[in-house]
Amino acid sequence: MKASSVIGIVIGMITIALGAIMEGAPVMAVLNPSAMLIVLGGTFGAVMTGTSMGAIKNIPVLFKKSFSSEAPDLNARVTELVSYAEQARRDGLLALDEQLADIEDPYTRKGLQLVVDGTDPDLVADVLEAENDAMRKRHGAATQPFEKAGGYAPTMGIIGTVFGLIHVLSNLSKPETLGPSISAAFIATLLGIASANIVYLPIAARLKQLSQEELHFRGMTLEGILAIQAGDNPRVVAEKLMAYVPPGLRPTEEEAAAAADAAKAAKAEKAEAA
Amino acid sequence: MKASSVIGIVIGMITIALGAIMEGAPVMAVLNPSAMLIVLGGTFGAVMTGTSMGAIKNIPVLFKKSFSSEAPDLNARVTELVSYAEQARRDGLLALDEQLADIEDPYTRKGLQLVVDGTDPDLVADVLEAENDAMRKRHGAATQPFEKAGGYAPTMGIIGTVFGLIHVLSNLSKPETLGPSISAAFIATLLGIASANIVYLPIAARLKQLSQEELHFRGMTLEGILAIQAGDNPRVVAEKLMAYVPPGLRPTEEEAAAAADAAKAAKAEKAEAA
Amino acid sequence: MKASSVIGIVIGMITIALGAIMEGAPVMAVLNPSAMLIVLGGTFGAVMTGTSMGAIKNIPVLFKKSFSSEAPDLNARVTELVSYAEQARRDGLLALDEQLADIEDPYTRKGLQLVVDGTDPDLVADVLEAENDAMRKRHGAATQPFEKAGGYAPTMGIIGTVFGLIHVLSNLSKPETLGPSISAAFIATLLGIASANIVYLPIAARLKQLSQEELHFRGMTLEGILAIQAGDNPRVVAEKLMAYVPPGLRPTEEEAAAAADAAKAAKAEKAEAA
Amino acid sequence: MKASSVIGIVIGMITIALGAIMEGAPVMAVLNPSAMLIVLGGTFGAVMTGTSMGAIKNIPVLFKKSFSSEAPDLNARVTELVSYAEQARRDGLLALDEQLADIEDPYTRKGLQLVVDGTDPDLVADVLEAENDAMRKRHGAATQPFEKAGGYAPTMGIIGTVFGLIHVLSNLSKPETLGPSISAAFIATLLGIASANIVYLPIAARLKQLSQEELHFRGMTLEGILAIQAGDNPRVVAEKLMAYVPPGLRPTEEEAAAAADAAKAAKAEKAEAA
């Protein structure tokens, strides 16, 4: 499920290039230095004006993230949280203390740490929700440069083309250069529209989607942590959390039982090894 | 009420094709391979970049869904819920336990199961609302590829056309090919606008509407389940639920009585058969 | 205040036609069959794809409604509600029972029926708000086909024009037909833009406004019913409701007194007649 | 601070006209009767279709309002409310009764009247918030014709231009009239864009801003009235209200003291005069 963004950009570029070659258009003419300077430089400048240095430096990280992030595994998290609920129910909330060091996800660990410390439930919810809220804002700010670039690039293309046409119109006396000159002027428009619609806007959409998935994942985790703290029956915890899993991904009863057994076996093994 | 989307797409395509033929335009020229490659391939690539593999795989399912889904039958659900309310009032909430296996709709079944299990009303509402909320988000994510495609397709068409014009402008020396070449270049624009406005955007609108209908349906069901749990008078339950039914579809008093009788008869029959 | 939509459409069409005639343009050329087929048919198809059969069948009703609806009479409703408040204060809530059959507005009647039945105030508010909420959604769904048509029509016009230009460009060898052919191609654009901006979008705006007025009206009625149930002083009821009336329409003290007297006289007359 | 809208429109018109004259364009050609008929008439028709007669009649009033409204004086209102708080603290809430007749602002007077009448604080807040809410909706509805006109006008301009071009294209046989005819056709586009961007949209923005200022002003007044009713310390009342005043406009301590003294003096004088 990993590489859909990379594949998407490659498909977009190849099909458009192939189509252009079939039309007989000189595809490589796109790599026009003046058009690239205007469109890429102008877009970068406009994006930079509208944001902070920190967000600019973050752009390569986000590019990479949009290409490689996997979907969070909701079922695994449900199984994990239900196993904590069982243990808490059996041995008390304090029994979770030993497990804390083994929890990989910092959000889950922070939440259960607060629970084990005997923090008030409302405060646990407040702290974890503040964390989610801050993440949501952070992601929103991080996605903005891509969205903005998607808006600026086509207009930068038009600026490049209008400059080109102004040049052409001032030299109408040499009609034999007219065609190629106008054609070169349009390269900028092409670059602006293509970069926006093949790269910037889709990447922005992808980052937004990743953010929503992570918020959904964390929302489920928060619900589970609060249910554990409230001492809910593990079956009720599972019922509550299952609402967050899309029906198509929900395990059948056998799968659920198998997953629970596997989780127990793994835990027993770990205990033995210790 | 089923096939309105199919009929709509067919009407759109036929009237436009007919109009084009009347104008004398060569309609089949639309099936230009290079234009199709650029517009369909570019749109697909951009959509794929901006979403996950899972959402991409889901597209054919949604296409089919938008063509065949029926409107939910609000009145039947009201009659059903009121009959549960009557039984619960008469024989206690536990009496609903026997019926659970016969309930087809998983949402209603899950809700009544929770009620029969004696779950706290707030918790019932929480679990069922979480389910609805997750469905709303899921539907939103599922509709996005169609909305995005509706946005990308026209710009991909412009990319195709600009490539075509660049090609034309580089070959101004053969004026006899000018007309057909420009004409071919515009096919891409045509394809982009038409695919967006006849297929992608209307399908997205349809999916959004289906989602709203389902959420409305579930909202009514949730209201009914909570009223049953609260032990409301069946007449009050009916009054509450009727607010969800559009006035034009509300049964007259006779129809309502007849529906209630039919439901009772069916139940009695089922009981006898058992 | 009735016919503003009809007058608006007529003014729009006549001034544009007059202007076109003054420019010397052949106005009747707009009735080009192929352009009409593409623009009207394509728009209808796209709208139909994106909605349900029920909403499609509803379109003529809404057309008519947008042409004839009158603004709700806020002052009359205030006077009416205050008179119920006086009676309830004087003779108890049950005294309203006799009046129920005479109340024309089903929403007011349903609300007062609930009050007379001794329903819990929160429940009264819930049921009536659910009714308003459902109406709001219903109106939103009903307005959508017009809004969507306003979005699709201009693009259908562009499709028609591009088809026309493709036809023209394939026949450049007959320059004498060039002008009229291009001119015919542009008719589609004209039809698309004009139908959207003179008919679809203004009608959608009008329906939205009617919906808001009705919701405002019902909101005031709900406030009044709850105040009556709470046993508020009629003067306080009037004060509360007057907030919903635009200052310019608020009666002066004399007018208010006269209206109250007239209402009482009418009631007395009715009582005598009975 | 009064006339910024008038000055703005005048600056816009003059600079554009000057620029056009410098380019050598015949500025007065803009007063083309057919273009004006299409653009102004079509826009008016479309706006009228989408709204009620009442809103149409309201347009000249709003035009005037957008030209002349002054910013509300937040500091004066703070001083006024704090002086009531002092009096209420010193002599009891009933002492405010004498002042009511002297309060110019009907909103403040209505609020304090309710307070003096001993109305429940929640009810005071409800009535005054309902008043604000209704004003917000009213203002929104009133601004809409201007916003809509800003959207319709450019498309009406395009309709006029396309009509003009159709006319031109049907008469290609007289090439010497070509230039002036096309030029005349474009006047409609010019009129549409200019009227929208110099008049309609800026006026809509101005009205929206005036509405927000008034709501902010009333929000502060409501906060103050509730604080007076709650018997808050005048210093706390001032602290609360000062949050509504932009830091740049907040009086220094000396200014605040001077303003309070002046207010007291004025009141004493009035008392003496009485």
Next chain:
Amino acid sequence: MKASSVIGIVIGMITIALGAIMEGAPVMAVLNPSAMLIVLGGTFGAVMTGTSMGAIKNIPVLFKKSFSSEAPDLNARVTELVSYAEQARRDGLLALDEQLADIEDPYTRKGLQLVVDGTDPDLVADVLEAENDAMRKRHGAATQPFEKAGGYAPTMGIIGTVFGLIHVLSNLSKPETLGPSISAAFIATLLGIASANIVYLPIAARLKQLSQEELHFRGMTLEGILAIQAGDNPRVVAEKLMAYVPPGLRPTEEEAAAAADAAKAAKAEKAEAA
């Protein structure tokens, strides 16, 4: 992190100018007086019509602010608030009184002043939230002229170009001036698009971002002040506030300890010096 806006505008202008020079376009032709008059004057007029004199006068201040504002230092504020929490815990809330005069940030000082005065926690939250809310509205109003200018400028450019074309079309008899005249007409479009996309819109985006950062900063401060008033454990205060700091900026444990030590040392030094 300071100058990203200045650098952005400079990069945008230089790359576009370089690209245009490479294309051979006469870059300095952009400084066309009539185009500048129409585009800059028209935009200024439209913006001025839609806002108040105060907002107009504020524009240069905001320009400067967008160029120079630094990101707020979240970690320093956390350390500061935690140190107040420690002192309050150790010596009581009143002990904070001495520190008040040393607090630079007026928002923190106002909040702690209220706490020290023994104001009710809800009231503290109300006053500080009202302050934030007013700031949010104020910032929104201040950003608007830039956003609006970004919307008006391109249309003013089109107005300039259409005027130019009208002029050209009225003088078709001198074909040798055709090219340069059309070229001059397009300068207005260029200026409109460029000023909007290189200056107005990016500046608006920057101001919006600065506003969000400041609101986030104040939100964290408010949370901390309320936690101090509630007598929260300093470790819990730190935990709560750390949720507002992006994970990448959160200090490691050693850094946090070092910062706390440094803060204590600084305070001790100050105490000694006193």
